[in-house]
Amino acid sequence: MSVTIYVPRDSAALSLGAEEVAKAIATEARTRKVDVTIVRNGTRGMVWLEPLVEVALSKGRIGYGPVTAADVRGLFDADFLKGGAHPLNVGPVEQIPYFAKQERLTFARVGVTDPVSLEDYLAHDGYQGLMRAIGLTPADIIKEVTDSGLRGRGGAAFPTGIKWKTVADAPADQKYITCNADEGDSGTFADRMLMEGDPFCLIEGMTIAAVAVGATQGYIYLRCEYPHAHRALNAAIEAAYAEGYLGGNIRGSGKQFNLAVRLGAGAYICGEETSMLESLEGKRGEIRPRPPLPAIKGLFGQPTIVNNVMSLASVPIILQKGGEFYKHFGVGRSRGTLTIQLGGNIRRGGLIEKAFGVTLREILYDYGGGSATGRPIRAVQVGGPLGAYLPESQFDTPLDYEAFSNIQALLGHGGLVVFDDTVDMAQMARYAMEFCALESCGKCTPCRIGSTRGVEVMDRVIAGQNRDFHVTLIEELCDTMLNGSLCGLGGLTPYPVQSAIRHFREDFSK
Amino acid sequence: MSPLDSETQQIVAAVVDRLKDEPGALLPILHDVQNALGYIPPAAVPVIAEGLNLSRADVHGVISFYHYFRDTRPGRHTIHLCRAEACQSMNQKATEVHAKHTLGVDYHGTTANGAFTFEPVYCLGNCAASPAMMIDEELYGRVTPERFDAILADWGKR
Numbered sequence: 001m002s003v004t005i006y007v008p009r010d011s012a013a014l015s016l017g018a019e020e021v022a023k024a025i026a027t028e029a030r031t032r033k034v035d036v037t038i039v040r041n042g043t044r045g046m047v048w049l050e051p052l053v054e055v056a057l058s059k060g061r062i063g064y065g066p067v068t069a070a071d072v073r074g075l076f077d078a079d080f081l082k083g084g085a086h087p088l089n090v091g092p093v094e095q096i097p098y099f100a101k102q103e104r105l106t107f108a109r110v111g112v113t114d115p116v117s118l119e120d121y122l123a124h125d126g127y128q129g130l131m132r133a134i135g136l137t138p139a140d141i142i143k144e145v146t147d148s149g150l151r152g153r154g155g156a157a158f159p160t161g162i163k164w165k166t167v168a169d170a171p172a173d174q175k176y177i178t179c180n181a182d183e184g185d186s187g188t189f190a191d192r193m194l195m196e197g198d199p200f201c202l203i204e205g206m207t208i209a210a211v212a213v214g215a216t217q218g219y220i221y222l223r224c225e226y227p228h229a230h231r232a233l234n235a236a237i238e239a240a241y242a243e244g245y246l247g248g249n250i251r252g253s254g255k256q257f258n259l260a261v262r263l264g265a266g267a268y269i270c271g272e273e274t275s276m277l278e279s280l281e282g283k284r285g286e287i288r289p290r291p292p293l294p295a296i297k298g299l300f301g302q303p304t305i306v307n308n309v310m311s312l313a314s315v316p317i318i319l320q321k322g323g324e325f326y327k328h329f330g331v332g333r334s335r336g337t338l339t340i341q342l343g344g345n346i347r348r349g350g351l352i353e354k355a356f357g358v359t360l361r362e363i364l365y366d367y368g369g370g371s372a373t374g375r376p377i378r379a380v381q382v383g384g385p386l387g388a389y390l391p392e393s394q395f396d397t398p399l400d401y402e403a404f405s406n407i408q409a410l411l412g413h414g415g416l417v418v419f420d421d422t423v424d425m426a427q428m429a430r431y432a433m434e435f436c437a438l439e440s441c442g443k444c445t446p447c448r449i450g451s452t453r454g455v456e457v458m459d460r461v462i463a464g465q466n467r468d469f470h471v472t473l474i475e476e477l478c479d480t481m482l483n484g485s486l487c488g489l490g491g492l493t494p495y496p497v498q499s500a501i502r503h504f505r506e507d508f509s510k
Numbered sequence: 511m512s513p514l515d516s517e518t519q520q521i522v523a524a525v526v527d528r529l530k531d532e533p534g535a536l537l538p539i540l541h542d543v544q545n546a547l548g549y550i551p552p553a554a555v556p557v558i559a560e561g562l563n564l565s566r567a568d569v570h571g572v573i574s575f576y577h578y579f580r581d582t583r584p585g586r587h588t589i590h591l592c593r594a595e596a597c598q599s600m601n602q603k604a605t606e607v608h609a610k611h612t613l614g615v616d617y618h619g620t621t622a623n624g625a626f627t628f629e630p631v632y633c634l635g636n637c638a639a640s641p642a643m644m645i646d647e648e649l650y651g652r653v654t655p656e657r658f659d660a661i662l663a664d665w666g667k668r
Contacts (some may be wrong), residue, residue: 006551014637015651047638136597190634224541224578225590225634227647262534263541265576268632282536282562284575300533342638349638382593385632417637419597428595435632441575500613 003081006054006061009115010043010196011228012189013160017068018051024055024072035077039447040409042197044111046098054093057083063093074311086293098348098367103329105337105351106314110197116235116384118243121200127245129319129377133208133273134253137340138168141212145315147333149325153407154271154308155383155412156489157334157401160315169212170303177206177216177257177305178280178298179312181222181229182203182264182271185384187415190339191309192353195222195229198313199236203259205312207250209305209381210257217240218259219299221276268439272487273306275441286441287487294427308413310339344381344417345371354399361395364418375420379428379504385435391451410495425504429474432496436489438491447490454497461508471501472509511552521546522554524615526561536572539550540579556634584627587665589613590644591653596637605641606663608655610624612662625666 008014023040029036031357050316052065053075062083064075078086085457090096104110106118113120121127133141167175167357179202183191195202206218222230237259240246248256262280264270270279274288277299298304304463314336318326327335334356342349342365347369354363364377371377379389388409397403404411417426433454440447454477461470478494485491501508514522525542529535539558543550550573559569571628573579591609593602613621613628621626636642642656650661 012636012639012651013641013651015649050639090519091539092617118558183635184633186633187596189637189638192635225631225644228649265537265541265630267576279537280534282534282572286575292618344596344637344640346638387594405594415601415637419599427597431595439632473622473625492665 002037002386004037004039004056005081005291005496006039006041006056008043008051008111009040009228010050010193011226012193013050013052014228016050016066019070020050021067021072024069028076030071034076034081036081037107040112040114042110042182043091043193043351045193045353046096046101046175046199046348047350048382052090052093053080055081055083057123059083060092063096064088065090071133082317083322085220087190091359096333098350098352099368102353103337103355104353105317105326105329106201106310106339107194107198107351108317109201110193113198115197115199115232115445118200118236118239119246121198124198125320126316127216128202128460129316130204130208130211130245131251133211133319134251134255138212138214141319141476142168144319144323147210148314148318149255149324149333150311150314150318150326150407152308152313153310153339153413155410160307160311161293163307164209164212166293167188167303167305170296172303172306175213175303175305175491176299176306177209177215177218178275178276179206179212179218179220179309179383180227180271180276180306181309182276183225183309183413184268184271185413185415187343187381187387187417188341188384188413189343190341190414192229194227194313195226196232199229199232199318201313202233202309203236203240203246205285205315206259207246207257208315208433209307209312212251213303215306216256216258218257220261220439220469221264221270221280222261223270224468230261230263232489236390237261240346267441268435269487269489271442272489275487276306278303283440287443289486291349304424310413311507329355331355331398331400334402338399338411338414341415342368342372342411342418343372343415345377345420346418347372347456356400359396359398360390361418363399364395368418369429371418371420373420375422377418378421378423379419381428381496383410383418384415384447385432386410386488386495387412388495389428389503390499391503394503409499412418424505425500426458426462426510429497429508430455430462432493433458434501436493440489444483444484444486444490445505446484447486447493450477450485451491453477456494467509474503513549514553514557518547518551518554522557523561524557530561532592536564536569536617540573544579548613549583549642551649552581575649585624587625587646588627588629590629590631590633592634592635592636592640594637596633597641602641605653605655609658612659
């Protein structure tokens with residue numbers, strides 16, 4: 001009887017040698033005349049164990065990791081196909097505390113299934129949300145989403161149900177569903193892992209959105225740095241069309257929805273929604289002033305939903321199990337789960353899906369196990385390059401939108417970048433300005449000019465020229481950028497700079 | 511600006527012809543031209559502009575706006591080294607210095623033998639395995655200077 005072995009196809013696993021491991025297992029099995037079926041799954045998100053090889057046994061899936069191609073012969077010798085003992089044996093994968101303690105709603109299938117197999121998707125509750133949505137009125141679909149308390153996971157945390165209702169109520173012949181998959185923030189990779197590990201989930205979420213608001217065309221705006229996600233999405237879209245889950249008559253319901261992937265071209269600003277729309281229209285990704293909101297006048301001037309990957313991928317389970325089910329998770333006004341991405345200088349980095357309310361400290365130490373270098377953790381940047389740097393004294397902050405805004409920080413997309421005590425926070429403040437200067441679309445002056453002046457002033461601070469004066473100057477500049485920029489790039493670049501000055505002042509006076 | 515040879519002219523015209531009726535066709539066209547040629551030759555701009563009924567300035571403006579599009583021929587392979595915060599926290603700087611020294615070029619440069627073009631990138635989404643690097647479409651994690659050498663040696667054999 002054939003033994004099923006899982007070797008991830010997620011690009012994080014591939015970046016650590018998963019392709020070579022899969023090939024070595026196939027070769028070794030042939031040599032030993034053992035019958036194995038290798039399934040290329042997504043990642044479980046435990047990147048520190050990648051490549052994580054799993055063997056499907058009656059007692060569950062037994063994991064071995066991190067495996068290199070050179071370990072493969074030894075694994076066969078240790079009878080890993082029967083779950084044999086080996087230094088790399090991590091036991092039943094779903095009982096590893098890092099994994100077992102999570103609340104996996106959006107990521108329920110990621111790492112479990114073959115991402116591009118529609119059959120596998122259907123066998124794991126796939127498309128149940130859409131099937132239920134088709135039987136509901138558009139107003140009832142939107143009510144489920146509103147009741148769930150889902151807020152935009154891209155960072156702005158705007159209530160998804162309200163956005164959908166605005167588009168649904170806007171009269172137009174053509175409406176669009178656009179997915180913002182321009183995941184450019186450092187420290188974030190949840191969108192990528194979902195698109196590579198369960199692309200049907202995103203497609204289903206977009207299809208439900210289309211049915212709810214009466215849109216017939218969708219685009220996934222994907223960053224070009226994600227070729228693996230591109231291939232997975234295209235394969236899944238093709239399979240969905242073949243089985244009538246996309247196209248002119250979705251599963252015989254009379255509903256129509258067409259979907260295509262569009263590639264970005266390395267512009268960070270295109271993660272801002274109006275800039276993304278400009279880019280989708282084939283233009284420079286320059287910000288549009290708002291109003292009008294994209295929900296009223298979006299892509300090609302038509303009512304358009306712009307949602308992040310995580311927001312849309314949370315919709316299938318909300319429709320399948322109901323808004324009340326989803327709302328049960330979380331705290332305060334932050335309902336449901338957050339897909340926390342733990343990266344940078346951390347021992348056990350990866351993706352952790354938890355209900356809102358878990359503290360930073362639990363994530364950093366209970367899950368992450370402290371820094372990778374073994375040195376004390378000095379700072380954590382939360383929410384991408386525009387997020388604040390938090391010092392140890394703030395590590396007890398719960399991960400929820402309001403708690404973060406109370407300490408002048410952003411939860412954003414849930415990305416955490418960890419730094420040990422060798423970090424120079426004045427350099428990080430300079431880098432924030434440099435990044436803004438590089439990525440500014442140029443539309444508004446505070447961002448375009450302010451960021452360049454910011455780099456220059458930080459250079460003087462670092463060089464020790466008239467330091468107090470220049471620190472005051474950079475604080476004033478931050479104030480101008482914060483209040484005078486058209487969008488979040490210029491408007492939030494001050495967050496990392498100000499927080500670095502506020503919490504790590506000693507680095508500005510060395 | 512050197513004129514396109516007839517083969518290149520045909521490639522560009524075919525891409526434009528195939529995609530020009532798509533809504534928002536310019537980015538898909540630019541991607542396909544760059545995929546086919548490795549870059550977007552300046553002489554391709556008028557062909558694209560005419561096909562889409564845009565001005566040459568419009569097309570040039572879009573090409574120059576996006577970091578990914580290039581108007582010069584790259585090396586046989588392109589190395590993208592991530593410069594973002596997560597990679598910096600894992601001493602990306604050491605890899606960067608080492609890579610520049612080994613390749614003998616700065617960012618945006620192409621090695622003397624034409625094998626590699628070296629580009630910075632801001633996040634490859636591999637932040638739990640920093641520092642990250644991509645060569646063409648292959649992603650690498652935990653790229654220390656030593657691992658950089660091993661990876662490069664491997665590509666040298668291809």
